[in-house]
Amino acid sequence: MTVVVIGAGPAGLAAASAALRAGADVTLLDSSDQLGGQFWRHLPDSAHAAKQHVLHHKWGTFEALAREVTQHPSCSVVANAQVWLLEQRAAGAPRVHAHVGPVDSGGRETLTLDPHALVLATGAHDRTLPFPGWTLPGVYTAGAAQALAKSERIALGSRAVVAGAGPFLLPVAQSLALTGARVLGVYEATTTAALLRGWGAKPWQLTAAVGKMPELAGYVAGHVRHSIPYRTGRAVVEAHGTDRVEAVTIARVDETWAPIAGTETTIETDAVCVSHGFTPRLELAIAAGCTISADRFVEVDARQQTSIRGIYAAGELTGIAGADAALAEGALAGHFAANGPRSAHIGRAARARDRFIDFGTRLDAVHSPRRGWTQWLRNDTTICRCEEVTNGELTSIQSQTASCGLRSLKLSTRAGLGICQGRICGRNVEELLGEDFADGVTTDRRPIVSPVRIGDLADAAAAEPPTEDPHTAGDLHPRETLKGTS
Numbered sequence: 001m002t003v004v005v006i007g008a009g010p011a012g013l014a015a016a017s018a019a020l021r022a023g024a025d026v027t028l029l030d031s032s033d034q035l036g037g038q039f040w041r042h043l044p045d046s047a048h049a050a051k052q053h054v055l056h057h058k059w060g061t062f063e064a065l066a067r068e069v070t071q072h073p074s075c076s077v078v079a080n081a082q083v084w085l086l087e088q089r090a091a092g093a094p095r096v097h098a099h100v101g102p103v104d105s106g107g108r109e110t111l112t113l114d115p116h117a118l119v120l121a122t123g124a125h126d127r128t129l130p131f132p133g134w135t136l137p138g139v140y141t142a143g144a145a146q147a148l149a150k151s152e153r154i155a156l157g158s159r160a161v162v163a164g165a166g167p168f169l170l171p172v173a174q175s176l177a178l179t180g181a182r183v184l185g186v187y188e189a190t191t192t193a194a195l196l197r198g199w200g201a202k203p204w205q206l207t208a209a210v211g212k213m214p215e216l217a218g219y220v221a222g223h224v225r226h227s228i229p230y231r232t233g234r235a236v237v238e239a240h241g242t243d244r245v246e247a248v249t250i251a252r253v254d255e256t257w258a259p260i261a262g263t264e265t266t267i268e269t270d271a272v273c274v275s276h277g278f279t280p281r282l283e284l285a286i287a288a289g290c291t292i293s294a295d296r297f298v299e300v301d302a303r304q305q306t307s308i309r310g311i312y313a314a315g316e317l318t319g320i321a322g323a324d325a326a327l328a329e330g331a332l333a334g335h336f337a338a339n340g341p342r343s344a345h346i347g348r349a350a351r352a353r354d355r356f357i358d359f360g361t362r363l364d365a366v367h368s369p370r371r372g373w374t375q376w377l378r379n380d381t382t383i384c385r386c387e388e389v390t391n392g393e394l395t396s397i398q399s400q401t402a403s404c405g406l407r408s409l410k411l412s413t414r415a416g417l418g419i420c421q422g423r424i425c426g427r428n429v430e431e432l433l434g435e436d437f438a439d440g441v442t443t444d445r446r447p448i449v450s451p452v453r454i455g456d457l458a459d460a461a462a463a464e465p466p467t468e469d470p471h472t473a474g475d476l477h478p479r480e481t482l483k484g485t486s
């Protein structure tokens with residue numbers, strides 16, 4: 001049995017480990033040069049860090065999983081492997097096409113895999129709502145701030161503001177403070193009343209959250225130690241500056257996140273780190289034909305199998321519920337992808353997963369963006385930064401063309417057609433244009449997942465193995481094994 005796992009974050013590492021324990025031959029691919037995904041981004045080995053675990057939860061779990069997959073004789077770990085296409089086949093899991101090598105370098109190696117089963121564990125990227133001035137240098141996604149703190153120990157700015165929604169703001173503020181920034185405040189858009197109502201209701205459904213209490217207590221203690229104020233019902237509604245950010249306006253918002261006039265205050269700052277939640281990286285699942293739920297996650301059954309036989313999904317792809325949920329789902333996906341037998345360990349993972357589903361549902365209900373955010377936009381606010389499309393252009397072109405299909409709206413406005421292919425602006429564009437499009441298209445569909453050089457495409461075509469027999473599956477083409485490439 002051969003299993004390919006795409007993504008080496010908590011979900012993918014747990015999936016690879018479970019599939020190995022169930023007896024499969026596993027290939028673990030990740031576009032990053034390190035194992036660990038977003039949660040365990042860390043200093044490069046060349047830094048010889050004595051305190052790698054600083055800024056990390058469950059670092060011991062990561063070390064054990066990483067050791068297991070890199071040392072197991074039946075596991076090939078391929079770092080710097082960007083999967084850019086899943087090609088559907090007549091039977092079995094799709095053919096996996098990857099390029100191996102530094103991002104956007106020429107002559108990357110072509111890797112083609114025909115596994116018996118596939119686990120998708122591609123995670124999410126953070127979502128940022130636009131506001132006037134958000135394109136100024138010095139305004140970052142909170143995820144970028146966290147990634148730089150964890151993998152470089154670099155603090156963005158010396159006087160930082162953290163804003164947006166959700167518990168992710170807490171570790172970001174903590175990391176900034178620990179890497180040397182002064183954090184002027186954390187501004188959570190959800191109001192206190194909505195937080196109490198959302199998290200206080202039906203507490204018996206929140207057993208998973210109990211396990212997160214020590215982590216939360218650590219953040220609260222860190223905020224007190226570093227004197228970081230935490231304010232609810234407030235949002236950054238404008239960033240000011242000429243060449244870079246110099247100040248932000250923060251306003252109180254109502255329960256719909258609409259700013260309340262007359263409550264604005266301005267704070268001088270040199271770094272603004274913003275996150276309004278996460279968007280799953282759905283493109284491979286969509287390319288493989290997996291069903292996507294109404295709330296835009298990959299639909300899976302109790303075994304983490306998607307609507308396509310032989311394709312499993314785990315982690316943020318199936319719902320945003322944090323690294324513990326990703327670990328539990330990954331263990332199930334890997335185990336069932338490898339046809340593992342029932343076991344007590346898998347029963348425990350299933351129960352943990354079910355508890356985290358409730359936690360993730362609550363997280364989404366309490367902190368997901370409310371429609372009032374559009375009221376802090378102006379006509380000249382950039383929405384799609386790659387193609388420089390403003391709010392005014394987007395809405396006026398929509399009314400001029402009377403188009404109700406997203407494809408034609410994208411073509412006429414150019415929003416979402418730039419280098420990020422809508423990863424940053426896609427959901428915002430959809431909300432501004434009206435969400436339900438007559439053509440049923442969404443901004444998550446990207447059949448070619450990442451930019452590919454024409455020369456690399458030609459190489460891929462030359463190296464293409466025949467597609468007919470899926471049961472010659474699992475072979476590595478053209479290299480026999482890539483073990484140790486980590």
Ligand SMILES: Cc1cc2nc3c(=O)[nH]c(=O)nc-3n(C[C@H](O)[C@H](O)[C@H](O)COP(=O)(O)OP(=O)(O)OC[C@H]3O[C@@H](n4cnc5c(N)ncnc54)[C@H](O)[C@@H]3O)c2cc1C
Binds near residue numbers: 324
């Ligand atoms: C920028 C960022 C920072 C975060 N930091 C924290 C944090 O500090 N604390 C916290 O509690 N939560 C954090 N989160 C949330 C966190 O990601 C999850 O809780 C957890 O890591 C989810 O695990 P996962 O395995 O589903 O996804 P990830 O950890 O995101 O792993 C997905 C992996 O898939 C790989 N991948 C994606 N697409 C491809 C492809 N086409 N080809 C090859 N590889 C691919 C990625 O490189 C990545 O390594 C962060 C999220 C983001 C986006």
